[in-house]
Amino acid sequence: MPMIRHICGVYAQNDEEIKDFIQEVTIQLWKSHEKFEMRAKVSTWVYRVTLNVCLAMSRKNRKSIESVSLDNVQLSEDIDNEEKEQIELLYNAVRKLKEADRAIVLLYLENKSYKEIAEILGMTVTNVGVKVNRLKTQLKNIVDGTG
Amino acid sequence: MAQVDIIDLWNKGKRHSSVEREIDVDELITKKSKTPLYWIKVVLWIEFWLNLVSVPLTYIFFRDDEPFIYGVLMPIVGLIYIVYYQFLIQKIKAFDYTINVKAGLRKLYGYLNFFFLHYKVLIWLFIPLSYAYGTYLEFQKEPTDEVEAKSWLIIVAVGIVASALISLLFNFLVNLIYGRKIRRLKGIVQELESEDKP
Numbered sequence: 001m002p003m004i005r006h007i008c009g010v011y012a013q014n015d016e017e018i019k020d021f022i023q024e025v026t027i028q029l030w031k032s033h034e035k036f037e038m039r040a041k042v043s044t045w046v047y048r049v050t051l052n053v054c055l056a057m058s059r060k061n062r063k064s065i066e067s068v069s070l071d072n073v074q075l076s077e078d079i080d081n082e083e084k085e086q087i088e089l090l091y092n093a094v095r096k097l098k099e100a101d102r103a104i105v106l107l108y109l110e111n112k113s114y115k116e117i118a119e120i121l122g123m124t125v126t127n128v129g130v131k132v133n134r135l136k137t138q139l140k141n142i143v144d145g146t147g
Numbered sequence: 148m149a150q151v152d153i154i155d156l157w158n159k160g161k162r163h164s165s166v167e168r169e170i171d172v173d174e175l176i177t178k179k180s181k182t183p184l185y186w187i188k189v190v191l192w193i194e195f196w197l198n199l200v201s202v203p204l205t206y207i208f209f210r211d212d213e214p215f216i217y218g219v220l221m222p223i224v225g226l227i228y229i230v231y232y233q234f235l236i237q238k239i240k241a242f243d244y245t246i247n248v249k250a251g252l253r254k255l256y257g258y259l260n261f262f263f264l265h266y267k268v269l270i271w272l273f274i275p276l277s278y279a280y281g282t283y284l285e286f287q288k289e290p291t292d293e294v295e296a297k298s299w300l301i302i303v304a305v306g307i308v309a310s311a312l313i314s315l316l317f318n319f320l321v322n323l324i325y326g327r328k329i330r331r332l333k334g335i336v337q338e339l340e341s342e343d344k345p
Contacts, residue, residue, distance in 0.1 A: 006161055024182060028244040032243065032244060032245045045245065048244075048245055049244045049245055052244040052245070052248035053244055055248050055249070055335075055339060056182065056184075056244070056248050056252060056335060057182055057335075058335075058338075083156070083159070086156055087156050087157075087159055087160035088160075090153055090156050090157060090160065091160055098338075099338060099339060100249075100339070108154075109153065109154055109157040109158075111154060122246075122247055136153065139153050140153060143153060143156065
């Protein structure tokens with residue numbers, strides 16, 4: 001559930017939408033559980049359904065996406081102000097990516113291998129590699145303040 | 148500046164971001180789905196049942212009146228619509244979130260948009276043509292030399308205005324029922340398709 005909640009949180013624009021997305025993912029997982037083939041990993045299937053529901057439900061105006069702020073969130077002591085700013089930049093940059101790019105980045109940030117990302121999103125491993133490298137550089141530049 | 152590890156940053160933000168708060172699963176599963184597809188399916192079901200009820204009723208009420216036009220043709224059209232609604236409902240039901248959602252949504256949007264546009268064509272063609280046909284039948288019944296040309300002009304003018312108003316009303320209803328949902332679906336499809344463009 002934390003993984004689903006987190007992905008939905010990146011696609012949804014507010015708390016109410018997060019709940020709607022999670023609810024829809026839950027419904028779709030339940031409805032499609034019979035189609036799940038044991039050949040694939042359960043997590044692959046859950047990621048696929050979650051991302052597909054988010055893609056199908058996400059509202060389209062990227063310009064109106066609320067920025068993530070960690071101001072009211074209690075951060076652990078090992079996070080300094082610079083890092084906090086970088087986290088905000090990273091989260092906001094990810095939220096402003098195109099839907100499909102966001103899906104790739106999310107899976108990369110969740111530490112999924114290129115092969116798994118390809119399997120979840122129905123892409124080729126080479127294509128995933130190319131896109132991840134491009135997006136990684138783009139995000140690093142934003143977080144570094146050079147982009 | 149040291150090389151930024153975005154995965155590490157991501158995980159640190161994940162642990163502390165607002166989306167990590169607890170969500171009541173019991174509450175979630177009692178709510179209804181909110182996708183545009185769900186609501187379109189609900190409207191289609193309502194139309195399906197209305198047609199299912201109206202088909203025998205139109206047959207019973209109109210069979211002795213104008214046998215061909217009303218008693219037979221209308222139930223046949225109703226039956227065609229029943230099949231059409233079921234076709235669309237089954238397509239929405241079969242929508243699969245475990246496969247390529249982009250292709251699936253594009254296909255569904257095609258079906259539903261065609262359905263939406265067919266209403267528009269019916270409204271703007273069928274209603275004026277029905278009026279024209281009705282007027283034509285009246286002309287046939289009454290010899291033109293007995294009818295004042297002026298009164299026919301009035302009938303035609305009032306009819307044009309009335310059929311335009313009825314068309315506008317139906318157009319408004321179709322937009323109200325389907326328009327926003329279909330537009331939202333179109334927006335999703337367009338956004339997903341824009342990902343393919345360089």
